[in-house]
Amino acid sequence: MENRLRVLRAEQDWSQQDLAEKLEVSRQSVNAIETGKYDPSLPLAFRIAELFALPIEDIFVSPARRSSKAI
Amino acid sequence: MSMSPAHRRYVRRIFVSMSLYIATLFVAVSQFRHGHVEGPLAWLLALLPGLCVAGVFWALGKLLAEETDEYLRSLLVRQLLIAAAITLSVATVYGFLENFGLVRHIDAFYLTMLYFIGMGVGAAVNRVSGHSGGRC
Numbered sequence: 425m426e427n428r429l430r431v432l433r434a435e436q437d438w439s440q441q442d443l444a445e446k447l448e449v450s451r452q453s454v455n456a457i458e459t460g461k462y463d464p465s466l467p468l469a470f471r472i473a474e475l476f477a478l479p480i481e482d483i484f485v486s487p488a489r490r491s492s493k494a495i
Numbered sequence: 496m497s498m499s500p501a502h503r504r505y506v507r508r509i510f511v512s513m514s515l516y517i518a519t520l521f522v523a524v525s526q527f528r529h530g531h532v533e534g535p536l537a538w539l540l541a542l543l544p545g546l547c548v549a550g551v552f553w554a555l556g557k558l559l560a561e562e563t564d565e566y567l568r569s570l571l572v573r574q575l576l577i578a579a580a581i582t583l584s585v586a587t588v589y590g591f592l593e594n595f596g597l598v599r600h601i602d603a604f605y606l607t608m609l610y611f612i613g614m615g616v617g618a619a620v621n622r623v624s625g626h627s628g629g630r631c
Contacts, residue, residue, distance in 0.1 A: 450499065452626075453566035461625055462566050
């Protein structure tokens with residue numbers, strides 16, 4: 425799933441490892457989410473949203489909304 | 496690459512299981528070779544090496560239950576499913592070939608070895624598909 429995690433992380437000047445430690449996940453997880461290779465579960469998505477104090481939809485792009493824009 | 500606490504426990508359990516496997520296999524082979532055993536002791540000695548290898552599957556189950564990182568857990572599940580698919584497919588096809596007398600009989604414990612090879616294939620598939628967490 426497309427997301428703004430890399431941008432948000434860069435704004436905070438955090439490394440992938442920093443973010444992984446804050447979320448209590450592996451660095452590989454952060455990398456997989458950032459590159460869109462892995463879609464986080466709802467609880468993890470909420471943790472990410474709460475960490476950045478943003479709504480989930482401001483971080484993750486809805487696939488349905490994205491495809492409707494493409495049309 | 497740092498290991499999660501669950502993965503460190505998994506490695507410890509594998510080490511214990513395989514150490515016990517080597518020790519019990521050595522004792523069983525040497526006792527059976529010299530014809531020293533019979534009755535319940537023979538059963539016990541013959542069972543122990545296999546049960547020690549079963550400990551590896553217990554350790555894998557514990558890793559799946561204890562790994563708190565959902566991404567690493569998903570990679571492990573995929574790795575184990577690939578291993579199971581390869582093992583069961585080969586076992587089924589070979590079983591028919593053997594049943595029709597086209598190939599010779601092979602001891603069942605070789606399937607365990609095939610499963611471990613399948614886990615290696617699963618880890619490689621994870622890696623090739625751009626997922627680098629598979630460490631089992």
